[in-house]
Amino acid sequence: MHSNEAKKATKKHSIEMIFYLYRFSIILLVISLFMPSLNPGRITSLINENMSLFTSGISYSSLISNTLRSINLGWVQGETFKILFIGCMLVCAGVIGAVVGGCTSLGSLKLRRLGNVFAIIGNVISLIGFGTIRAAYSQISMTAYPERVNPEIPIGFYIIMGLIIFILVLSLILLIVQPKPSENDEYELQQKYKLFLLIIPFIALVFVFSYLPLWGWRYAFFDYKAGGTLSKDNYVGFKWFKFLLENKATRNDIVRVLRNTLAMSGLGLATSWCSMAFAILLCEIKQLRIRRFIQTFTTVPNFISWVLVYSFATLIFSSEGIISNIIVARGGIAVNYLLSDQHTWLKMLVWGMWKGIGWSAIVYIAGISGIDQQLYEAATVDGAGRFRKMWHITVPGLLPTYFVLLLLQISGILSNGMEQYLVFENPNNTREIMVLDLYVYKLGIGSGKIPLTTVVGMVKSIVSVTLLLGANKFSKLIRGESLI
Amino acid sequence: MIKIFKRKSDKKEYYVSSAPKYKTTLGDVIFNILNYTFFIVFTIACIFPFYYLLINTISDNDLVRKGAITFIPKGIHFKNYISLKSVGDLMQSFKVTVARTVIGTGLMVGASGLVGFLVTKQEMWGRSFWYRFIIITMYFNAGLVPWYLNMAMLGLTDNFLGYIIPGIVAPYNIILVKTYIESIPAELEESAYIDGASYFKVFLKIIWPLSKPILATIAIFGAVGNWNSFQDSLIIMQNDASLYTLQHRLYMYLNQTTNIGQVMKSANTKLSASTQAALLNAKTIKYTISMVTVIPILLVYPFMQRYFEKGIMLGAVKG
Known part of the structure; x- marks a missing residue:
């Protein structure tokens, strides 16, 4: 038995x-x-x-x-x-x-x-x-x-x-x-399996589109040309990694591209407080209607594509734009400001701010409305003026949010996206405007240098993840809360 | 029960300071003047391009070409908009963009709703692991080239599905929906389970209707993203021009006229009438296309605005 x-x-x-x-x-x-x-x-x-x-x-x-x-x-x-x-x-x-x-x-x-x-x-x-x-x-x-x-x-x-x-x-x-x-x-x-089976299709999608591309990193170790094959014969080990450091022309390219990337991200970081200032100043306008109006119209640019932004840019700054029209009407010569190679980084920063500041201020505006009003009242009773209240109550109230966003921005320092730079790029400013994402696109998709750009993308991904983890750790240490 | 819940989520207006009055100082006045000036200038800088684009498309084409239009429209007509119908591949691009906006957004919203609901269920096998498995993809990617090779391997290049399938699972939106569903009183669901409803039924009959605000938020943002999409069209549709999105087409028109302009400059010769006509045509066409691509955004914008803060504040709550 x-x-x-x-x-x-x-x-x-x-x-x-x-x-x-x-x-x-x-x-x-x-x-x-x-x-x-x-x-x-x-x-x-x-x-x-x-x-x-x-x-x-x-x-x-x-x-x-x-x-x-x-x-x-x-x-x-x-x-x-x-x-x-x-x-x-x-x-x-x-x-x-x-x-x-x-x-x-x-x-x-x-x-x-x-x-x-x-x-x-x-x-x-x-x-x-x-x-x-x-x-x-x-x-x-x-x-x-x-x-x-x-x-x-x-x-x-x-x-x-x-x-x-x-x-x-x-x-x-x-x-x-x-x-x-x-x-x-x-x-x-069983219930637990039923739920699991329901979510499986979505997990499969995530796997196929987010994890499977990692398998493509193997191209970094082969001498691969578009349309070729991966085999023992063209396995080259770390050749492309070395190539990146040893080939003079490529190394110069990379240094230049990195300089542009870091410069533009750095400018973005250095001006990241602007959206907080924008929000604080906007909230100093006490007429609700006017404030709503301003908020509405300064947020619109965030929702148009970079192609349209470029269309606006040609409309205003190109040789057929309004500025040239006015110059010509006064007897001058039309100038295409978009073709100039002067102050490219700064111009890109300004376009980015024009497009994004109203939007990025919203989170701070919401933050301001979340600050305890009693603080302001108490400060007023104590005789604090408008500026002291801004500086001693509003700013400290927003700093935690600012800190989180800043850390996230730091971890994204290598990813400025490519659309903005792609649309504004032209033969004159290409040396200053070429950021890492755009470089990878031009070289990898445009010129078919797949292994080399895979190496660049790999290094970029690893650095970004490391930065993010570092920022997360830092945040845990300082605030006792994790970012992600 | 539902009514109470809805009232809870009503929007709060901004707090208007009711602090005791204090004397307006000279510094205040100067500050106000500067502050207002700054915002007026900036707001005009945001509005003016839209306005200028509009008046360039409706003014007399000859005057536009001569550069005589500065601040006021002259010789108003709408022929440009009508003539767009005859511009080559434009209708095709328009159809593709509308199709991807409708289908892509619909599937994304459905999937975000369902996945957001499923990951709130503690009893799921390996729930937290699978949730992290999805969410972590927000923070890393393999890079553009491996992604492209992957799409090629799956046969999604030069294929309309290449716009749709990769966008179905959107981790950030899943976080938003999950956070929202967690704020719905659990008793509502529990009573339904006691009455013998299945997960799917609970999702359709209770969770979906109650999550409409957040679903509308992600729908609108998703639709705008799809409408503005340009990068994926550029990368994966290289060999099939009939699948270009509207933004991609506009980008091509913008580049084309720049190139013609450059040729004109370098050749420094008088252009034949036909080339000039083509150039003129290209110029008005690109601005009219710009206007057409921007109109839908301006139309949904008032609806979007209602959801701004809700979406952003929920996003601030981490998953």
Whole structure:
């Protein structure tokens, strides 16, 4: 009797272990869908090597994007890619079944068994998909130009198929060894898992768009050119890191760009008190209507894009702008102030303030209305004038907010964004206006220097996170409260 | 219960000082004059570009070209706005921008509401871990180039979905919604659970209606962000001009005319009539497009303003 129960317990335990393995394999399977290096559909080198199985299975147009020329030349048949697309789609569709199986494995016995059935069906569909891909391969391998088309069964084909067969076997085992559900067993899922399953799609999105790009950091260690591949042959280790420091031209660029970045962020930091002053002065206007009016119109610029700001700038400062118009009307010559290379940093600061000060003052205005009015009344009774009240009550009341915002601003010192500088950039001021974000964009997206800009982006991200953590620690030390 | 709750969240007007009167000194007067002058000048600096843009688009095109328009519109007409219809890809860009604003904002608001609700549920498996997993992405990113390569890998470059899908989960908005939902009395939900309602039902029937103020806030901010979007169009839609957003198109027009201007300067020759007409056309076109892109912002602005402080103050409360 006793040993029987113990046996049951060990059996239950081993079933749980199989389930852990089962879920883990399903997670691996889902991740491998997004790995271009594991794409089983890449049966020829004509297919873009940066494409994952997931993309191959949902977007026919991206699948064939690089192959149109070879289809037209008759190297390969267009039909082959249709077959391939169907195969990839079937594999992807089958994975959905496996995912359902994985999710329901958190539920009651009856639900688990249903999930197993789903997983089995899904895996069979995936295997049919693999057969279809294999068929496409045998068609493509008959090409008359093997040296151009390079038909090959990719390694991912075997890895993912192996994974799917493994999951299929596990599902079958689980279906057999699990006890039959009793009559009154129901499909049910514990609350905690129900909530978890509801949030999973969003976690997946966050993973794909915020964590998966980190995987792209590997480009920093390869001699990669757009459209090329990552392999042992072009692995270069820390070459690009060294290049950044040792190549004279690049080093000069980086120094200049860093100087611009730090200068403009520094100017921003040095004038960050302005929005607090703006708020305090605005609140000194006692007519509510006028104050509302001013607040309304000074906040509008924050909500227009930098492109529109540039449109305004041409409207006012270019050779066809109002200033030039007035000069011309008085007999002068039109001047395009936007093309000048003088005081670029200062101009950018002024544009930034014009756009942002009304908006950034709002948090301080809200802060002022939160200050205890009794303080002011007491000060008045004590004979304090307007300025002393501002200086001794309002300013100290706002300082904590200012401090938090300042620390956050310091941690963002390397990220000034690129839109403002992109729209205002021209051949004359490009040396002074080029900030880190814009530099990465121009060099990486514009000129295709992917490894180098990945290195720059990597260093920037690491420095920013370090600064943020430092600011957080500092804030904890001084205020006893964390920032993030 | 609901009514009481709503009354609680009513907006407070600014406090108007009712302190005892004190003598107005000379310093006060000077300060007031300077203060008012500063704000008047700054407010004009904020309004004037909008006004000047408007009068440039509705004044007589010849006068605009000659630079005769300074402060007052002359020869008012609206032909420029009508002629925009015939400007090449503009309608296409307009459609794309409207579509991404509507779809992108809708999905973002729905997702923020649902996720914000889910992360308030203490009983969720691994709740605090998953919440941090989402929120921490606000503070780091892999960098522009890896992000772009990732989008390319997912097939979202030159694809309309590239505007929509990455924006669905917005961590900051999730914090805002979560903070707001936490301020809703828990009894409301609990009674519904006792009556046998599911999480989803509670979300739809109780949480969603009660969170409307905060959802409206993030909707408006999201819509403005989508409408103003320019960077993603520039980066991921390089090969498909039919997917450019309105701001991207405007940027191109602005650059185009600068270039023509530079050519004119360097060549220093008389331009043929057709080139001049093209130049003139480009000039009025770019200002009219500017006006068209700014009008929707000005239209939603009064609604936005109501939510400013609410949004900002909630944002100050950390997640």
